[in-house]
Amino acid sequence: MPEEYVKFDLTDMKNFEYDMKRCVRCKGCKWVDHIYMPGATYSTRCPSEKRYLFDSFSAWGRLRLALSLLNGRIEFNDRFVEAIYKCQLCGACDAGCKRNLDLEIGSALESLRIKCVADGFGPMPEHKAIAEKIEKEHNVFGGPADNRDKWAKGIQTDDKAEFVYFVGCYGSYKMQGIPKATANILKATGQSFKIMGSDEYCCGYPLYSTGQIEKAKKAAQHNIDTIAKSGAKTVITACAECYKTLKVDYPKMFNKSTSDMGYQVIHLVEFVADQMEKGTIKFKNNIDMRVTYHDACNLARMSEPWVYWEGKRKLYGITEPTAPRRKGTHGVYHQPRNILKAIPGIDYVDMIRIRENAWCCGAGGGVAEAFPEFAQWSAEERLEEVDEVGAAALITACPRCKDNFSKAINASGDNIKVMDIAEMINEAIK
Amino acid sequence: MTIPQAAYKVLEAIVGPDYISQDPIDCEAHTPGPNGFETDLGVATILKSPGCVIFPSTTEEVQKIVKTCNRYKVPFIPISTQWWSGRGAAKVEDALMIDLKRMDQCDIDDKHMFAVVGSGLIYSQLQEEAMKRGLYTTIPGGGSQVGVVANHILYGSSPLNYRTCIANRRILGVEWVLPDGEILRLGSCALDKDDYLWGEGIGPDLRGMIRGFSPGWMGSMGIVTKMSVKLVPFQPDKPMPVGISPDTAVELPLKRINWYNFILPSKDALVKAMYEIANAEIGAGLTKVPLFWRAIAKANNKEEFWELWDQESEETVAAMNVLRVLLIGFTSEKQLEYEERVLQDIIVKDLGGKQTRTKPTDESWVKNADSASMWMMCGGYTSLEFDFEAISHAVAKGVDCSKLKKGYTPPLMKAYGDQGWFQVGDYGHLALFEFLTYQDPDDEQKHKVDEWSVALSKMNIENRYYTAQLASHKPLFLTGPAYGPDYHKWMIRFKEEFDPDALSNPPGPADTDLFIQEAEWMQKVKDWPAPKIEANKNPKFE
Numbered sequence: 001m002p003e004e005y006v007k008f009d010l011t012d013m014k015n016f017e018y019d020m021k022r023c024v025r026c027k028g029c030k031w032v033d034h035i036y037m038p039g040a041t042y043s044t045r046c047p048s049e050k051r052y053l054f055d056s057f058s059a060w061g062r063l064r065l066a067l068s069l070l071n072g073r074i075e076f077n078d079r080f081v082e083a084i085y086k087c088q089l090c091g092a093c094d095a096g097c098k099r100n101l102d103l104e105i106g107s108a109l110e111s112l113r114i115k116c117v118a119d120g121f122g123p124m125p126e127h128k129a130i131a132e133k134i135e136k137e138h139n140v141f142g143g144p145a146d147n148r149d150k151w152a153k154g155i156q157t158d159d160k161a162e163f164v165y166f167v168g169c170y171g172s173y174k175m176q177g178i179p180k181a182t183a184n185i186l187k188a189t190g191q192s193f194k195i196m197g198s199d200e201y202c203c204g205y206p207l208y209s210t211g212q213i214e215k216a217k218k219a220a221q222h223n224i225d226t227i228a229k230s231g232a233k234t235v236i237t238a239c240a241e242c243y244k245t246l247k248v249d250y251p252k253m254f255n256k257s258t259s260d261m262g263y264q265v266i267h268l269v270e271f272v273a274d275q276m277e278k279g280t281i282k283f284k285n286n287i288d289m290r291v292t293y294h295d296a297c298n299l300a301r302m303s304e305p306w307v308y309w310e311g312k313r314k315l316y317g318i319t320e321p322t323a324p325r326r327k328g329t330h331g332v333y334h335q336p337r338n339i340l341k342a343i344p345g346i347d348y349v350d351m352i353r354i355r356e357n358a359w360c361c362g363a364g365g366g367v368a369e370a371f372p373e374f375a376q377w378s379a380e381e382r383l384e385e386v387d388e389v390g391a392a393a394l395i396t397a398c399p400r401c402k403d404n405f406s407k408a409i410n411a412s413g414d415n416i417k418v419m420d421i422a423e424m425i426n427e428a429i430k
Numbered sequence: 431m432t433i434p435q436a437a438y439k440v441l442e443a444i445v446g447p448d449y450i451s452q453d454p455i456d457c458e459a460h461t462p463g464p465n466g467f468e469t470d471l472g473v474a475t476i477l478k479s480p481g482c483v484i485f486p487s488t489t490e491e492v493q494k495i496v497k498t499c500n501r502y503k504v505p506f507i508p509i510s511t512q513w514w515s516g517r518g519a520a521k522v523e524d525a526l527m528i529d530l531k532r533m534d535q536c537d538i539d540d541k542h543m544f545a546v547v548g549s550g551l552i553y554s555q556l557q558e559e560a561m562k563r564g565l566y567t568t569i570p571g572g573g574s575q576v577g578v579v580a581n582h583i584l585y586g587s588s589p590l591n592y593r594t595c596i597a598n599r600r601i602l603g604v605e606w607v608l609p610d611g612e613i614l615r616l617g618s619c620a621l622d623k624d625d626y627l628w629g630e631g632i633g634p635d636l637r638g639m640i641r642g643f644s645p646g647w648m649g650s651m652g653i654v655t656k657m658s659v660k661l662v663p664f665q666p667d668k669p670m671p672v673g674i675s676p677d678t679a680v681e682l683p684l685k686r687i688n689w690y691n692f693i694l695p696s697k698d699a700l701v702k703a704m705y706e707i708a709n710a711e712i713g714a715g716l717t718k719v720p721l722f723w724r725a726i727a728k729a730n731n732k733e734e735f736w737e738l739w740d741q742e743s744e745e746t747v748a749a750m751n752v753l754r755v756l757l758i759g760f761t762s763e764k765q766l767e768y769e770e771r772v773l774q775d776i777i778v779k780d781l782g783g784k785q786t787r788t789k790p791t792d793e794s795w796v797k798n799a800d801s802a803s804m805w806m807m808c809g810g811y812t813s814l815e816f817d818f819e820a821i822s823h824a825v826a827k828g829v830d831c832s833k834l835k836k837g838y839t840p841p842l843m844k845a846y847g848d849q850g851w852f853q854v855g856d857y858g859h860l861a862l863f864e865f866l867t868y869q870d871p872d873d874e875q876k877h878k879v880d881e882w883s884v885a886l887s888k889m890n891i892e893n894r895y896y897t898a899q900l901a902s903h904k905p906l907f908l909t910g911p912a913y914g915p916d917y918h919k920w921m922i923r924f925k926e927e928f929d930p931d932a933l934s935n936p937p938g939p940a941d942t943d944l945f946i947q948e949a950e951w952m953q954k955v956k957d958w959p960a961p962k963i964e965a966n967k968n969p970k971f972e
Contacts, residue, residue: 002872021871022809025466025515026802027575034554034574034798035671035678039562040536043555053449053485053531054456061459068458079455099676100802102731316808316843316870322733329674356675 007310008107008323009255011213013070013115016108018313020067028100029059029093032357042352042385045092047360047378056083059093059105066112076121084116085124086374089209089365091302095328095356102317102325106302113211123210124370130206131215138201138219139169149197151176155183158192164232165193166223166246168239169202170399178399181426182238182268188429189275193236199226203245205298210366213253220250227263238268238422240398241364244298248306258305267299268422269397273335276342283428286345292391293336293350293421294382294405295358296398301328328356336397336421343428351385359385361396363404372407379408386416393417395424432481433524437502441484441526444494449485449532456483460527461519468516468903470810470871472880472952473945476965477519480507480527487532489605489613489655496653497611499526499933505966507935508653510549510577514584517648517902521944522936522965530577533655538563539627544602546626546658549579556659557797561668565661568594569794571813571864573801579657583646585898587816587862589715589756589795589853592708593662596818596855596862598646600660601637602629608652609929616640617658626658639924642939643917645902650938651928665760669796679791680798685763687714687756689792690773692783694751697825699781703753704821706776708858712769715756715795716854718824720866721747722845726803727793735807747846753783756795808843808868814883815850815865815890816898824852824863827895831865834889838882841875843868877951884908884946884955905942907960907971918971925968932968940969 006015030046037043044050048057055061062083068074087109094106116122123131133142151172157165165186171179186193201223207216223246227235237243247265251258275281295301307324314320333355341348353359362368362378383405386394394416396402405418432438432452442450451457461479463469469477482504486492499506505525512518512529520527535548536556540563545556553567554574560566568588570581586597594600603617603626615623620631629637642651667683682688694700700718707713722739729735755773759766777783794800804811815831817824828849835842850865865886869879887904890897891912900909900917910918921939925932937944944963946952961971 002870002874022465022805024802024805025462025512026573027511027513028802031552031554031575033671033675033678035673035680035793037554037558037574037797039558040534040551040555043552053529054451054459054483056456056459058459064461064463065455065459067464074455074458077455079453083455083459095675099678100800101806315873316732316736318733318736320733322731325731327676329676333674 003312003314005311006313007255008308010107010111010114010252013066013111016104016111017067017070018317019103019105019108020063022101022103022317023060023063024101025060026100027060028096029105031096032353033096033099036357038352045096045353045357045359047090047362047381048087051374051377052086057086059097059109062087062109062112063105066108076116076119081116081121084113084122085210085366086371087365088297088360088362088367088378090297090360091328092297092360095301098325098327114213117211117213123212123366126369127206127210127212127366130369131212134202134207134219135215139173140202140206141169141173143173145198148172148200149195151179152183152195155180157194159194161192161194162232163191163193163234163236164227164230165195166203166235166237166242167195167200168237168242168399170403171239175399175402175420178238178420178422181420181422184426185268185272185422185429189280191271194230194232196226196230203242205241205245205249206366206369208245208249208253209364217253220253224250224261233263235263235265236268236271237265238397238420240267240296240299241400243267244303247303251306251308255308257308267332267397269335269339270332272339272425276339281429283343285428285430287343287424287428288345289393290347290349290391291340291393291395292348292386292389293340294361294394294396294401295333295355296396296401297358297360297364299397300331300333300358301356303332304328304330331356339421339425340395343424349389349391351389353385361401361404363400368400368404375404376408376411379404380412383408383414383416391416393419395419395421397421433504433526434502437498437504438482440498441482441495444491444498445484445486450482452482457481462512462515463519465805465810465871466515467513468812469519471516471812471883472877472949473516473942476521476941476945476948477516478521478523478525480520481524483527483529485529485532489607492528492607492653492655493611493613495528496607496609500610500931503931503933505933505936508649510580511552511575513572513576514648517935517938517941521941528653530653535656538661540565542627543661543663544626544658545661546656547578548656549577549654551578552576553578553581554797560661561664564664564666566664567659567661568597569797569799570597571799571801573799574797575802578659579654582657582659583640583654585645588799589717591855591862592713592715592853592857597659598641601640602626602658602660604637604640604654605656606640606652606654609934643900643921644898645900648902648938649935650925652934663760665758669792672791679789679793680796681791684790686759686766687796688766689788690755690757691786691788692753692755692777693786694753694777694781694783697751699783700751700753701821701825703777703781703783704854705858706780707755707773708854710772710776711857712757712772713755714758717754718852719752719754720848720851721750721752722807722848724752726807732806742846744847747848753777804866808870810869810871812867813864814867814903815863815886817863817896818855818860818898819863819896821852821854821858821861823895824861827863828852828865830889830893831886834885835882838878838885841869841873841878842882880949880952881955884952903942905946905958905960906940907943908958922969922971929968932966936967937963937965937969943969
């Protein structure tokens, strides 16, 4: 009778060998949930497989490659590394697979990246360059660490507050309108908050997602310690990447569960939706616009809490104790939509692929840095969907998504407006 | 391993450098297994990585590719979704895998109710496009993720075949690149290549040839690049999707579509109910459901499934005669009301059946079919017995399959005497019986599953049962002489005529024979004469 001891420890790919072996190539990782299948177009969910066609650029192919690597059938080479990194790690495959099966696709792919780096073949040179910037100045742009809270000049924060606002690199250095809007919203509801200033390091997403786990752990440990020192129990952020990294990846890196971290992470949209229920936020301004919402992968299907597990896998793959499975069911899906629908004047329309079936903006997993043409191609496919539903503006809750969509729009000359949801809420409450 | 470089250059010129690769990484990724349909069985031991992968986008490209393969003697394997992984994989070294996913055309003629589809289009795509137009197709047991073309060639069985017949009888016009690269057009497009209206053409109807002997050629008789398939009028209220993964379903317009579950007092009563419902000419689907499917539906994961299933016994399974009926008011709401009354009269009043609760939604058969979830319970699954015969045949065969299975359990999943499932086809004239095989692919006794497959063949021959899977899972040289008239000889003669160099997915249709010949553990059960099978040649026989 087969029996093995396994853990949700991503530094050893062997822990996910079962998942690699049990892939049945049903392509649930590729197609939109068949129940929601919209027809002959917009029918797939994986940018990598659609763009590059070869199975090496699909979840099922990568699982086969990972297994073959474990079995010694193949070794890392340039094509293999390219196939590994031309993937946004958007989690579409993982949620799609778990519609029917109980396989840990996302973790297996992350584990493959970690091994790729550990064996000296990854990450891509562009990822190493960003790692150097993070090491030196603690942000992805390499801007002076001391400039991190420049956006907050004139904004009053409260050192005793229970909320710590984790701004993220994009908000701090590139899209300062987002943190300013976020601060306004918090203030409008009477919620006091503090910021970490230059003690806020890059959350580590660009490191962790590219397999640089040791470097990611350093950044994570610093942030975890700073949060603990601050005495805050709640970390609020307006960045989907930071949200998922603090909530899911930090515990994952240290073989812990989200509930063990000593803080809770909330996204701005969760906070605002809660305030709407309490009646402490009012949307006063009419915004006459047809808008749609893009589910950022890290806030949506990938955002469920991480539960560390170790135990036995027995006959038929039965786990003991029962392994927890994150299926993407409880992502932050409804809150942003409810917010947008509540703003007077807004004509809200959903895109064709939404929630767990959403098409990634294209930026994640290190793709925007190493393969900008692929990132732009993915964004263009999503923008076609925006056109298809006739929306004038695309709203997202992730600065990285906004950045990538904006670049694609600049390149194509399209007239779709892209806004972060914090900016939209701020417009509505002014 | 790779294909001749001169051939590669020609192929690259046909599709362009972005659509071809002989990189070992790409070839390894295109190698099915270790799991998937059939690849958790012994037949996986004969699978090879392809030497090259190519993605054509037009029939003209496919034709040029096949002609190039003939010129350089490169074996080729066409795939659309590669769902049937065991057959959609090379069995010879240095083969070219022709992946047809780019050919996903879907043109629907609303007025004449047919769709012209490319090889890369899948069922859920077609179903949605059809339903937007008030039409429908039947989602097969293979799942909504399978290729429409491949599945129509295969057979395309679904509970909704109760009214529509199985899919392979709904093939209309066909565009077919033969193994030598010539294009053969069937039906009305034989006369006008753009006219896909009709299945009948000049001369003999060659659709039988495309299907081979019941389950199709599995890519060993060239490549169908385009096909028109019949669509059927639906009712006007489109079922709408609800829920978040994994709990998604279509919400049924209950005045027009509804599922009904009944427990009948005995198996005889269940069979009688099927005949009576068909006799009354009501219903859109009738299935006898295995009890463990109920456990699958209730469980959130395999651990919960086993907790539920392990509470069962031979007695509880034998007592649970579940009949699931789908009614659709195709013409009106009144049709559904009428059929519901007739159904109640037959099952509850006349046969003492009891109606149980059903959800007002559909997870499988209307838009989706969850075939992938079949792997959830044990990690391994294959459909090794599938028939199109009478209801009485399905019942008798279920009993015999169940008895035989006991000798192979474990490694087969403990089934407490479950006798398989069947669906009624063609208004009661057919039963589509299936006996499913579940096992843990890591079980140390896994070779017994291969023996079980052959034992099923022998049982069928001995008890004179028909089976639809003669030339796929079954050894050609065991079943051919028994089922006759010598169908194996016909298959091989056809293959020799159209593909003398055995380039189209060799050694089809004798893959299973090759596996049995090669596998040491199968020698103890191989007691029938067969010629030596060579992977790259057509089989020879006396």
